Amino acid sequence: EVQLVESGGGLVKPGGSLRLSCAASGFTFSSYSMNWVRQAPGKGLEWVSSISSSSSYIYYADSVKGRFTISRDNAKNSLYLQMNSLRAEDTAVYYCARERKIAAGGGFDPWGQGTLVTVSS
Amino acid sequence: DIVMTQSPDSLAVSLGERATINCKSSQSVLYSSNNKNYLAWYQQKPGQPPKLLIYWASTRESGVPDRFSGSGSGTDFTLTISSLQAEDVAVYYCQQYYSTQFTFGPGTKVDIK
Numbered sequence: 001e002v003q004l005v006e007s008g009g010g011l012v013k014p015g016g017s018l019r020l021s022c023a024a025s026g027f028t029f030s031s032y033s034m035n036w037v038r039q040a041p042g043k044g045l046e047w048v049s050s051i052s053s054s055s056s057y058i059y060y061a062d063s064v065k066g067r068f069t070i071s072r073d074n075a076k077n078s079l080y081l082q083m084n085s086l087r088a089e090d091t092a093v094y095y096c097a098r099e100r101k102i103a104a105g106g107g108f109d110p111w112g113q114g115t116l117v118t119v120s121s
Numbered sequence: 122d123i124v125m126t127q128s129p130d131s132l133a134v135s136l137g138e139r140a141t142i143n144c145k146s147s148q149s150v151l152y153s154s155n156n157k158n159y160l161a162w163y164q165q166k167p168g169q170p171p172k173l174l175i176y177w178a179s180t181r182e183s184g185v186p187d188r189f190s191g192s193g194s195g196t197d198f199t200l201t202i203s204s205l206q207a208e209d210v211a212v213y214y215c216q217q218y219y220s221t222q223f224t225f226g227p228g229t230k231v232d233i234k
Contacts, residue, residue, distance in 0.1 A: 035223070045163075045171065045214055047223040059221045062122070095170055099218075105177055106218045107161035111170035 002026040002110055004096050009115030016086050016119070022079040022096030022112055030054075030074035033099040035108060036081050038092035038117075046092075049081065050099065064090075086119045093117075123147050123217050127226035133234040140202040142229045144215035149195045152219060159219035162191055162200045165228075166211045174213075175200065207233060 008020040022034070036048040049060045049070040058070055069082040079096050093116050097108035124147040134140045150159045158178035163171040173182050175191040178198055188203045202209055210233060215226040 037225075044212075044228040045165075045216075045225040047216075047225065050221070050223065057221075061222065100176075105180060106159060107173045107176040107216070108163075108171075109173040109182070111172075113170055 002098070004098065004110060004112035006094065006096055006112045006115040009094065009117045011118045011120065012086055013121050014087060014119055017082070017084045018086065018117060020081040020083065020094055020096075020115060020117070022081075024077045024079065024098070027098070029072075029077040032101070033057075034072060034079045035097045035099055036070060036079075037095045037097055037108070037111075038090075039095070039114070040089075040092045043092075048094070051079070083117070086117075088119050091117060091119050122222045123150065123220050123224050125215055125217055125224050125226035127215060127229050129229060130227070131230040131232065133232045134202075134205045135234045136207065137204050138234075140205050140209070140231055142200040142213050142215075142231070144193075144198040144200070144226050146196045146198075146217050146219075150217045150219035151195050158194055158198070159217055160191075160193070160198050161216045161218060162189075163214045163216065163225075164209075164211045165214065171214065202231070205231070205233070 003025045005023045033052045035050045051070045067085045071080045093114040095114045097111045126145045128143045160178040162175040165171040179191040190201050212228045212230050214228045
């Protein structure tokens with residue numbers, strides 16, 4: 001079964017840091033680009049960052065550029081998001097999602113269950 | 122960045138009736154080399170992650186009921202639920218994957234009237 005499990009969320013003070021992890025199983029992790037998407041409480045989906053299969057290509061939303069760093073360890077089947085200089089507006093559920101190959105139609109599938117990050121003093 | 126908009130923000134439809142959601146992109150998401158629209162639709166039920174329903178603007182994901190259909194090209198797209206069922210109550214999002222800066226629409230909440 002293809003599965004993504006996020007961890008690392010929690011309560012952090014403004015200006016603080018947090019590192020999220022996403023453990024992948026059930027597929028060849030090293031063959032897929034991966035993404036982080038977040039959802040503020042009661043709000044819509046916001047794409048945060050993507051990383052290609054070999055980490056050659058990395059992209060960020062303008063809202064997190066310079067503060068967040070995406071990375072992966074293909075040997076450990078894991079995706080990471082290092083979040084620094086956190087702000088109240090970063091409060092959200094953070095999902096990791098596999099990016100399907102364009103030849104298979106593209107889009108994000110599957111998604112993890114998400115991990116909640118709360119930035120508050 | 123490509124900006125995605127959706128209408129309406131919410132709608133309430135009687136069971137068995139049709140629900141129609143519109144999505145518009147600020148620039149074309151039609152890739153000329155393969156004539157594919159890089160547009161997906163997702164369904165998100167309360168407390169759950171989003172689920173991919175449709176890709177290439179009109180191709181249903183495996184296992185998705187055929188009452189869900191997608192149409193449109195270029196900048197204007199539509200998701201139609203032909204006969205609304207109780208389990209279809211959810212928020213629906215469109216997403217473009219034409220640009221490396223992926224963007225989602227703001228979502229449309231579908232309820233039962």
